[in-house]
Amino acid sequence: MEVPASDITNVDSLQTKGLLGSDDGEVKSSGKKKGEKKIRKPRYAFQTRSQVDILDDGYRWRKYGQKAVKNNRFPRSYYRCTHQGCNVKKQVQRLSKDEGIVVTTYEGMHSHQIEKSTDNFEHILSQMQVYASF
């Protein structure tokens, strides 16, 4: 699992459609228009070198879907935070060029604390390269 720090490549498969069902899974039927006054949904992309897609960052995730991407022969996994009031979404995708590279995209912010050791989370962050779309 040890990974060199020079294995991180730049993000090229970021498909920003700018279209999502809801910002945080709130109002979706009554609102014909979305809250344009609200802040945009923060999107953070992490590129990690791992052999498994299950990157435990310290939060609890529940897989809610899996779909294949065109640029990738590997399917993309969609995860959602199982916390109450925490509508954070996460998606994991593998690079078609390097299956050893896993791209984890976080959407939203956590309103609760991690159940795991922060030290461990910090260690994981050490392996991640942060790319903020905003």
Added chain:
DNA sequence: CGGATTTGACCTGCGC
């Protein structure tokens, strides 16, 4: 028993 996971189907949006 509860929680989590899986696959399929369905819906929406956009393009042509």
Added chain:
DNA sequence: GCGCAGGTCAAATCCG
């Protein structure tokens, strides 16, 4: 107007 793509949700199932 229809088709395609992508994304989400739901039900069933399995595991602990």
